Amino acid sequence: TQLLEQSPQFLSIQEGENLTVYxxxxxVFSSLQWYRQEPGEGPVLLVTVVTGGEVKKLKRLTFQFGDARKDSSLHITAAQPGDTGLYLCAGPPGQGGSEKLVFGKGTKLTVNP
Amino acid sequence: GAGVSQSPSNKVTEKGKDVELRCDPISGHTALYWYRQSLGQGLEFLIYFQGNSAPDKSGLPSDRFSAERTGGSVSTLTIQRTQQEDSAVYLCASSLIRGPNEQYFGPGTRLTVT
Structure with a gap:
Protein backbone atom coordinates (compact mmCIF):
# COMPACT_ATOMS: atom_id res chain seq x y z
CA THR A 1 0.00 0.00 0.00
CA GLN A 2 1.38 3.36 -1.05
CA LEU A 3 1.17 5.76 1.87
CA LEU A 4 1.37 8.85 -0.36
CA GLU A 5 -0.48 8.79 -3.68
CA GLN A 6 0.52 11.36 -6.27
CA SER A 7 -1.54 12.35 -9.29
CA PRO A 8 -1.32 12.64 -12.14
CA GLN A 9 1.58 10.28 -12.73
CA PHE A 10 2.52 12.06 -15.98
CA LEU A 11 1.71 15.54 -17.21
CA SER A 12 2.75 17.14 -20.48
CA ILE A 13 1.76 20.76 -21.10
CA GLN A 14 2.70 23.77 -23.19
CA GLU A 15 4.72 26.69 -21.90
CA GLY A 16 2.49 29.27 -20.27
CA GLU A 17 -0.19 26.87 -19.04
CA ASN A 18 -1.15 26.41 -15.40
CA LEU A 19 -1.18 23.05 -13.64
CA THR A 20 -1.87 21.42 -10.31
CA VAL A 21 -0.46 18.17 -8.97
CA TYR A 22 -1.73 16.36 -5.94
CA VAL A 28 -2.03 12.20 8.91
CA PHE A 29 1.40 13.74 8.43
CA SER A 30 3.06 16.20 10.80
CA SER A 31 4.51 17.91 7.72
CA LEU A 32 4.88 17.37 4.00
CA GLN A 33 7.76 18.23 1.74
CA TRP A 34 7.92 18.75 -2.00
CA TYR A 35 11.03 17.92 -3.98
CA ARG A 36 11.91 18.36 -7.65
CA GLN A 37 14.23 15.93 -9.36
CA GLU A 38 15.83 16.58 -12.73
CA PRO A 39 17.27 13.78 -14.86
CA GLY A 40 20.60 12.51 -13.57
CA GLU A 41 20.36 14.41 -10.31
CA GLY A 42 19.10 13.84 -6.80
CA PRO A 43 15.85 15.40 -5.55
CA VAL A 44 16.07 19.00 -4.38
CA LEU A 45 13.85 20.27 -1.60
CA LEU A 46 11.41 22.98 -2.72
CA VAL A 47 9.30 23.56 0.36
CA THR A 48 8.06 22.12 3.64
CA VAL A 49 4.49 22.71 4.83
CA VAL A 50 3.79 22.15 8.49
CA THR A 51 0.46 23.67 9.54
CA GLY A 52 -2.91 22.39 8.33
CA GLY A 53 -4.32 24.83 5.79
CA GLU A 54 -0.94 26.43 5.22
CA VAL A 55 -0.18 28.02 1.85
CA LYS A 56 3.36 28.78 0.75
CA LYS A 57 4.46 30.53 -2.41
CA LEU A 58 7.77 30.15 -4.18
CA LYS A 59 7.72 32.47 -7.21
CA ARG A 60 5.25 30.81 -9.62
CA LEU A 61 4.77 27.76 -7.39
CA THR A 62 2.03 27.63 -4.74
CA PHE A 63 1.98 24.82 -2.19
CA GLN A 64 -0.97 24.01 0.03
CA PHE A 65 -1.30 21.64 2.98
CA GLY A 66 -4.78 20.28 3.62
CA ASP A 67 -6.64 21.27 6.77
CA ALA A 68 -6.56 17.69 8.02
CA ARG A 69 -2.86 17.33 7.12
CA LYS A 70 -3.56 14.34 4.90
CA ASP A 71 -3.02 15.94 1.52
CA SER A 72 -1.12 18.63 -0.31
CA SER A 73 -1.13 20.27 -3.70
CA LEU A 74 1.37 22.08 -5.87
CA HIS A 75 0.10 24.66 -8.35
CA ILE A 76 2.37 26.11 -11.02
CA THR A 77 1.34 29.28 -12.81
CA ALA A 78 2.56 30.01 -16.33
CA ALA A 79 4.75 26.93 -16.53
CA GLN A 80 8.16 27.20 -18.17
CA PRO A 81 10.42 24.53 -19.71
CA GLY A 82 12.70 24.90 -16.70
CA ASP A 83 9.89 23.51 -14.53
CA THR A 84 10.28 20.14 -16.23
CA GLY A 85 11.14 17.37 -13.80
CA LEU A 86 9.84 14.75 -11.39
CA TYR A 87 7.90 16.28 -8.48
CA LEU A 88 7.92 14.18 -5.33
CA CYS A 89 6.03 14.68 -2.13
CA ALA A 90 7.32 13.18 1.09
CA GLY A 91 6.60 13.24 4.76
CA PRO A 92 7.30 11.66 8.12
CA PRO A 93 4.26 9.46 8.81
CA GLY A 94 2.28 9.99 11.98
CA GLN A 95 1.53 13.03 14.07
CA GLY A 96 4.70 12.89 16.08
CA GLY A 97 8.17 13.35 14.68
CA SER A 98 9.38 10.39 12.65
CA GLU A 99 12.96 10.05 11.61
CA LYS A 100 12.10 8.53 8.23
CA LEU A 101 10.31 9.96 5.25
CA VAL A 102 7.90 8.16 2.99
CA PHE A 103 7.87 9.29 -0.63
CA GLY A 104 5.18 9.29 -3.24
CA LYS A 105 5.98 7.88 -6.69
CA GLY A 106 6.02 11.35 -8.16
CA THR A 107 4.49 13.34 -10.99
CA LYS A 108 6.65 13.57 -14.09
CA LEU A 109 6.07 17.02 -15.59
CA THR A 110 7.13 17.99 -19.09
CA VAL A 111 6.73 21.61 -20.18
CA ASN A 112 7.08 21.98 -23.93
CA PRO A 113 8.34 25.27 -25.39
CA GLY B 1 29.27 24.67 1.69
CA ALA B 2 29.71 21.29 0.05
CA GLY B 3 26.64 19.19 -0.55
CA VAL B 4 26.22 15.44 -0.41
CA SER B 5 28.58 13.64 -2.73
CA GLN B 6 28.39 10.10 -4.04
CA SER B 7 30.80 7.90 -5.92
CA PRO B 8 31.01 6.45 -8.41
CA SER B 9 28.43 8.31 -10.49
CA ASN B 10 28.00 5.28 -12.73
CA LYS B 11 28.85 1.64 -12.16
CA VAL B 12 28.47 -1.23 -14.59
CA THR B 13 29.09 -4.67 -13.15
CA GLU B 14 28.57 -8.27 -14.10
CA LYS B 15 25.93 -10.36 -12.43
CA GLY B 16 27.36 -12.08 -9.36
CA LYS B 17 30.01 -9.47 -8.59
CA ASP B 18 30.07 -7.36 -5.42
CA VAL B 19 29.84 -3.56 -5.57
CA GLU B 20 30.48 -0.76 -3.09
CA LEU B 21 28.81 2.62 -3.30
CA ARG B 22 30.07 5.57 -1.29
CA CYS B 23 28.31 8.57 0.24
CA ASP B 24 29.85 11.65 1.83
CA PRO B 25 27.13 13.54 3.73
CA ILE B 26 27.00 17.25 4.52
CA SER B 27 29.33 18.02 7.39
CA GLY B 28 27.46 18.14 10.70
CA HIS B 29 24.45 16.20 9.48
CA THR B 30 23.81 13.41 11.94
CA ALA B 31 21.33 11.40 9.88
CA LEU B 32 22.16 9.55 6.67
CA TYR B 33 19.76 7.66 4.42
CA TRP B 34 20.11 5.34 1.46
CA TYR B 35 17.32 5.03 -1.12
CA ARG B 36 16.89 3.12 -4.34
CA GLN B 37 15.08 4.55 -7.35
CA SER B 38 14.14 2.34 -10.26
CA LEU B 39 13.33 3.84 -13.65
CA GLY B 40 10.25 6.03 -13.43
CA GLN B 41 9.60 5.13 -9.82
CA GLY B 42 9.65 6.96 -6.53
CA LEU B 43 12.21 6.47 -3.82
CA GLU B 44 12.44 3.16 -1.97
CA PHE B 45 13.93 3.49 1.52
CA LEU B 46 16.81 1.12 2.21
CA ILE B 47 18.62 2.01 5.44
CA TYR B 48 18.97 4.89 7.91
CA PHE B 49 21.80 5.89 10.26
CA GLN B 50 21.37 8.37 13.10
CA GLY B 51 24.34 9.27 15.25
CA ASN B 52 25.62 6.30 17.24
CA SER B 53 22.29 4.48 17.28
CA ALA B 54 21.84 1.10 15.64
CA PRO B 55 20.90 1.61 11.99
CA ASP B 56 17.35 1.07 10.79
CA LYS B 57 17.78 -1.68 8.19
CA SER B 58 14.09 -2.30 7.65
CA GLY B 59 14.18 -1.35 3.97
CA LEU B 60 17.02 -3.59 2.81
CA PRO B 61 15.54 -5.97 0.22
CA SER B 62 17.76 -8.96 0.99
CA ASP B 63 20.77 -10.05 3.01
CA ARG B 64 22.93 -9.32 -0.03
CA PHE B 65 22.60 -5.65 0.90
CA SER B 66 24.52 -4.10 3.78
CA ALA B 67 25.75 -0.67 4.76
CA GLU B 68 28.05 0.89 7.27
CA ARG B 69 28.83 4.38 8.40
CA THR B 70 32.30 5.03 9.71
CA GLY B 71 33.01 7.74 12.27
CA GLY B 72 29.52 9.12 11.93
CA SER B 73 30.32 10.50 8.49
CA VAL B 74 31.06 8.55 5.30
CA SER B 75 28.81 5.63 4.45
CA THR B 76 29.29 2.65 2.16
CA LEU B 77 26.46 0.57 0.71
CA THR B 78 27.59 -2.90 -0.33
CA ILE B 79 25.67 -5.20 -2.62
CA GLN B 80 26.99 -8.76 -2.78
CA ARG B 81 26.42 -11.18 -5.65
CA THR B 82 24.61 -8.54 -7.70
CA GLN B 83 21.52 -9.48 -9.68
CA GLN B 84 19.99 -7.75 -12.69
CA GLU B 85 17.07 -6.57 -10.57
CA ASP B 86 19.55 -4.57 -8.48
CA SER B 87 19.99 -2.19 -11.44
CA ALA B 88 18.75 1.22 -10.28
CA VAL B 89 19.91 4.62 -9.10
CA TYR B 90 21.09 4.54 -5.50
CA LEU B 91 20.60 7.86 -3.72
CA CYS B 92 22.07 9.01 -0.45
CA ALA B 93 20.64 11.82 1.65
CA SER B 94 21.63 13.50 4.89
CA SER B 95 19.72 15.66 7.34
CA LEU B 96 19.94 17.33 10.72
CA ILE B 97 16.94 15.48 12.21
CA ARG B 98 15.47 18.63 13.63
CA GLY B 99 11.95 19.77 12.90
CA PRO B 100 10.52 18.29 9.71
CA ASN B 101 13.67 16.37 8.75
CA GLU B 102 14.43 18.05 5.46
CA GLN B 103 16.77 15.86 3.45
CA TYR B 104 19.59 16.85 1.15
CA PHE B 105 20.35 14.39 -1.60
CA GLY B 106 23.47 13.49 -3.50
CA PRO B 107 23.42 13.04 -7.28
CA GLY B 108 23.13 9.28 -6.99
CA THR B 109 25.03 6.28 -8.34
CA ARG B 110 23.52 4.61 -11.40
CA LEU B 111 24.16 0.88 -11.07
CA THR B 112 23.77 -1.37 -14.08
CA VAL B 113 24.10 -5.13 -13.64
CA THR B 114 24.70 -6.97 -16.90
Missing part, protein backbone atom coordinates in the same frame (compact mmCIF):
# COMPACT_ATOMS: atom_id res chain seq x y z
CA UNK A 23 -0.38 14.35 -3.05
CA UNK A 24 -2.95 12.40 -1.04
CA UNK A 25 -2.95 10.04 1.89
CA UNK A 26 -5.39 8.39 4.26
CA UNK A 27 -2.87 9.01 7.05
Missing amino acids: CNSSS
Whole structure:
Protein backbone atom coordinates (compact mmCIF):
# COMPACT_ATOMS: atom_id res chain seq x y z
CA THR A 1 0.00 0.00 0.00
CA GLN A 2 1.38 3.36 -1.05
CA LEU A 3 1.17 5.76 1.87
CA LEU A 4 1.37 8.85 -0.36
CA GLU A 5 -0.48 8.79 -3.68
CA GLN A 6 0.52 11.36 -6.27
CA SER A 7 -1.54 12.35 -9.29
CA PRO A 8 -1.32 12.64 -12.14
CA GLN A 9 1.58 10.28 -12.73
CA PHE A 10 2.52 12.06 -15.98
CA LEU A 11 1.71 15.54 -17.21
CA SER A 12 2.75 17.14 -20.48
CA ILE A 13 1.76 20.76 -21.10
CA GLN A 14 2.70 23.77 -23.19
CA GLU A 15 4.72 26.69 -21.90
CA GLY A 16 2.49 29.27 -20.27
CA GLU A 17 -0.19 26.87 -19.04
CA ASN A 18 -1.15 26.41 -15.40
CA LEU A 19 -1.18 23.05 -13.64
CA THR A 20 -1.87 21.42 -10.31
CA VAL A 21 -0.46 18.17 -8.97
CA TYR A 22 -1.73 16.36 -5.94
CA CYS A 23 -0.38 14.35 -3.05
CA ASN A 24 -2.95 12.40 -1.04
CA SER A 25 -2.95 10.04 1.89
CA SER A 26 -5.39 8.39 4.26
CA SER A 27 -2.87 9.01 7.05
CA VAL A 28 -2.03 12.20 8.91
CA PHE A 29 1.40 13.74 8.43
CA SER A 30 3.06 16.20 10.80
CA SER A 31 4.51 17.91 7.72
CA LEU A 32 4.88 17.37 4.00
CA GLN A 33 7.76 18.23 1.74
CA TRP A 34 7.92 18.75 -2.00
CA TYR A 35 11.03 17.92 -3.98
CA ARG A 36 11.91 18.36 -7.65
CA GLN A 37 14.23 15.93 -9.36
CA GLU A 38 15.83 16.58 -12.73
CA PRO A 39 17.27 13.78 -14.86
CA GLY A 40 20.60 12.51 -13.57
CA GLU A 41 20.36 14.41 -10.31
CA GLY A 42 19.10 13.84 -6.80
CA PRO A 43 15.85 15.40 -5.55
CA VAL A 44 16.07 19.00 -4.38
CA LEU A 45 13.85 20.27 -1.60
CA LEU A 46 11.41 22.98 -2.72
CA VAL A 47 9.30 23.56 0.36
CA THR A 48 8.06 22.12 3.64
CA VAL A 49 4.49 22.71 4.83
CA VAL A 50 3.79 22.15 8.49
CA THR A 51 0.46 23.67 9.54
CA GLY A 52 -2.91 22.39 8.33
CA GLY A 53 -4.32 24.83 5.79
CA GLU A 54 -0.94 26.43 5.22
CA VAL A 55 -0.18 28.02 1.85
CA LYS A 56 3.36 28.78 0.75
CA LYS A 57 4.46 30.53 -2.41
CA LEU A 58 7.77 30.15 -4.18
CA LYS A 59 7.72 32.47 -7.21
CA ARG A 60 5.25 30.81 -9.62
CA LEU A 61 4.77 27.76 -7.39
CA THR A 62 2.03 27.63 -4.74
CA PHE A 63 1.98 24.82 -2.19
CA GLN A 64 -0.97 24.01 0.03
CA PHE A 65 -1.30 21.64 2.98
CA GLY A 66 -4.78 20.28 3.62
CA ASP A 67 -6.64 21.27 6.77
CA ALA A 68 -6.56 17.69 8.02
CA ARG A 69 -2.86 17.33 7.12
CA LYS A 70 -3.56 14.34 4.90
CA ASP A 71 -3.02 15.94 1.52
CA SER A 72 -1.12 18.63 -0.31
CA SER A 73 -1.13 20.27 -3.70
CA LEU A 74 1.37 22.08 -5.87
CA HIS A 75 0.10 24.66 -8.35
CA ILE A 76 2.37 26.11 -11.02
CA THR A 77 1.34 29.28 -12.81
CA ALA A 78 2.56 30.01 -16.33
CA ALA A 79 4.75 26.93 -16.53
CA GLN A 80 8.16 27.20 -18.17
CA PRO A 81 10.42 24.53 -19.71
CA GLY A 82 12.70 24.90 -16.70
CA ASP A 83 9.89 23.51 -14.53
CA THR A 84 10.28 20.14 -16.23
CA GLY A 85 11.14 17.37 -13.80
CA LEU A 86 9.84 14.75 -11.39
CA TYR A 87 7.90 16.28 -8.48
CA LEU A 88 7.92 14.18 -5.33
CA CYS A 89 6.03 14.68 -2.13
CA ALA A 90 7.32 13.18 1.09
CA GLY A 91 6.60 13.24 4.76
CA PRO A 92 7.30 11.66 8.12
CA PRO A 93 4.26 9.46 8.81
CA GLY A 94 2.28 9.99 11.98
CA GLN A 95 1.53 13.03 14.07
CA GLY A 96 4.70 12.89 16.08
CA GLY A 97 8.17 13.35 14.68
CA SER A 98 9.38 10.39 12.65
CA GLU A 99 12.96 10.05 11.61
CA LYS A 100 12.10 8.53 8.23
CA LEU A 101 10.31 9.96 5.25
CA VAL A 102 7.90 8.16 2.99
CA PHE A 103 7.87 9.29 -0.63
CA GLY A 104 5.18 9.29 -3.24
CA LYS A 105 5.98 7.88 -6.69
CA GLY A 106 6.02 11.35 -8.16
CA THR A 107 4.49 13.34 -10.99
CA LYS A 108 6.65 13.57 -14.09
CA LEU A 109 6.07 17.02 -15.59
CA THR A 110 7.13 17.99 -19.09
CA VAL A 111 6.73 21.61 -20.18
CA ASN A 112 7.08 21.98 -23.93
CA PRO A 113 8.34 25.27 -25.39
CA GLY B 1 29.27 24.67 1.69
CA ALA B 2 29.71 21.29 0.05
CA GLY B 3 26.64 19.19 -0.55
CA VAL B 4 26.22 15.44 -0.41
CA SER B 5 28.58 13.64 -2.73
CA GLN B 6 28.39 10.10 -4.04
CA SER B 7 30.80 7.90 -5.92
CA PRO B 8 31.01 6.45 -8.41
CA SER B 9 28.43 8.31 -10.49
CA ASN B 10 28.00 5.28 -12.73
CA LYS B 11 28.85 1.64 -12.16
CA VAL B 12 28.47 -1.23 -14.59
CA THR B 13 29.09 -4.67 -13.15
CA GLU B 14 28.57 -8.27 -14.10
CA LYS B 15 25.93 -10.36 -12.43
CA GLY B 16 27.36 -12.08 -9.36
CA LYS B 17 30.01 -9.47 -8.59
CA ASP B 18 30.07 -7.36 -5.42
CA VAL B 19 29.84 -3.56 -5.57
CA GLU B 20 30.48 -0.76 -3.09
CA LEU B 21 28.81 2.62 -3.30
CA ARG B 22 30.07 5.57 -1.29
CA CYS B 23 28.31 8.57 0.24
CA ASP B 24 29.85 11.65 1.83
CA PRO B 25 27.13 13.54 3.73
CA ILE B 26 27.00 17.25 4.52
CA SER B 27 29.33 18.02 7.39
CA GLY B 28 27.46 18.14 10.70
CA HIS B 29 24.45 16.20 9.48
CA THR B 30 23.81 13.41 11.94
CA ALA B 31 21.33 11.40 9.88
CA LEU B 32 22.16 9.55 6.67
CA TYR B 33 19.76 7.66 4.42
CA TRP B 34 20.11 5.34 1.46
CA TYR B 35 17.32 5.03 -1.12
CA ARG B 36 16.89 3.12 -4.34
CA GLN B 37 15.08 4.55 -7.35
CA SER B 38 14.14 2.34 -10.26
CA LEU B 39 13.33 3.84 -13.65
CA GLY B 40 10.25 6.03 -13.43
CA GLN B 41 9.60 5.13 -9.82
CA GLY B 42 9.65 6.96 -6.53
CA LEU B 43 12.21 6.47 -3.82
CA GLU B 44 12.44 3.16 -1.97
CA PHE B 45 13.93 3.49 1.52
CA LEU B 46 16.81 1.12 2.21
CA ILE B 47 18.62 2.01 5.44
CA TYR B 48 18.97 4.89 7.91
CA PHE B 49 21.80 5.89 10.26
CA GLN B 50 21.37 8.37 13.10
CA GLY B 51 24.34 9.27 15.25
CA ASN B 52 25.62 6.30 17.24
CA SER B 53 22.29 4.48 17.28
CA ALA B 54 21.84 1.10 15.64
CA PRO B 55 20.90 1.61 11.99
CA ASP B 56 17.35 1.07 10.79
CA LYS B 57 17.78 -1.68 8.19
CA SER B 58 14.09 -2.30 7.65
CA GLY B 59 14.18 -1.35 3.97
CA LEU B 60 17.02 -3.59 2.81
CA PRO B 61 15.54 -5.97 0.22
CA SER B 62 17.76 -8.96 0.99
CA ASP B 63 20.77 -10.05 3.01
CA ARG B 64 22.93 -9.32 -0.03
CA PHE B 65 22.60 -5.65 0.90
CA SER B 66 24.52 -4.10 3.78
CA ALA B 67 25.75 -0.67 4.76
CA GLU B 68 28.05 0.89 7.27
CA ARG B 69 28.83 4.38 8.40
CA THR B 70 32.30 5.03 9.71
CA GLY B 71 33.01 7.74 12.27
CA GLY B 72 29.52 9.12 11.93
CA SER B 73 30.32 10.50 8.49
CA VAL B 74 31.06 8.55 5.30
CA SER B 75 28.81 5.63 4.45
CA THR B 76 29.29 2.65 2.16
CA LEU B 77 26.46 0.57 0.71
CA THR B 78 27.59 -2.90 -0.33
CA ILE B 79 25.67 -5.20 -2.62
CA GLN B 80 26.99 -8.76 -2.78
CA ARG B 81 26.42 -11.18 -5.65
CA THR B 82 24.61 -8.54 -7.70
CA GLN B 83 21.52 -9.48 -9.68
CA GLN B 84 19.99 -7.75 -12.69
CA GLU B 85 17.07 -6.57 -10.57
CA ASP B 86 19.55 -4.57 -8.48
CA SER B 87 19.99 -2.19 -11.44
CA ALA B 88 18.75 1.22 -10.28
CA VAL B 89 19.91 4.62 -9.10
CA TYR B 90 21.09 4.54 -5.50
CA LEU B 91 20.60 7.86 -3.72
CA CYS B 92 22.07 9.01 -0.45
CA ALA B 93 20.64 11.82 1.65
CA SER B 94 21.63 13.50 4.89
CA SER B 95 19.72 15.66 7.34
CA LEU B 96 19.94 17.33 10.72
CA ILE B 97 16.94 15.48 12.21
CA ARG B 98 15.47 18.63 13.63
CA GLY B 99 11.95 19.77 12.90
CA PRO B 100 10.52 18.29 9.71
CA ASN B 101 13.67 16.37 8.75
CA GLU B 102 14.43 18.05 5.46
CA GLN B 103 16.77 15.86 3.45
CA TYR B 104 19.59 16.85 1.15
CA PHE B 105 20.35 14.39 -1.60
CA GLY B 106 23.47 13.49 -3.50
CA PRO B 107 23.42 13.04 -7.28
CA GLY B 108 23.13 9.28 -6.99
CA THR B 109 25.03 6.28 -8.34
CA ARG B 110 23.52 4.61 -11.40
CA LEU B 111 24.16 0.88 -11.07
CA THR B 112 23.77 -1.37 -14.08
CA VAL B 113 24.10 -5.13 -13.64
CA THR B 114 24.70 -6.97 -16.90
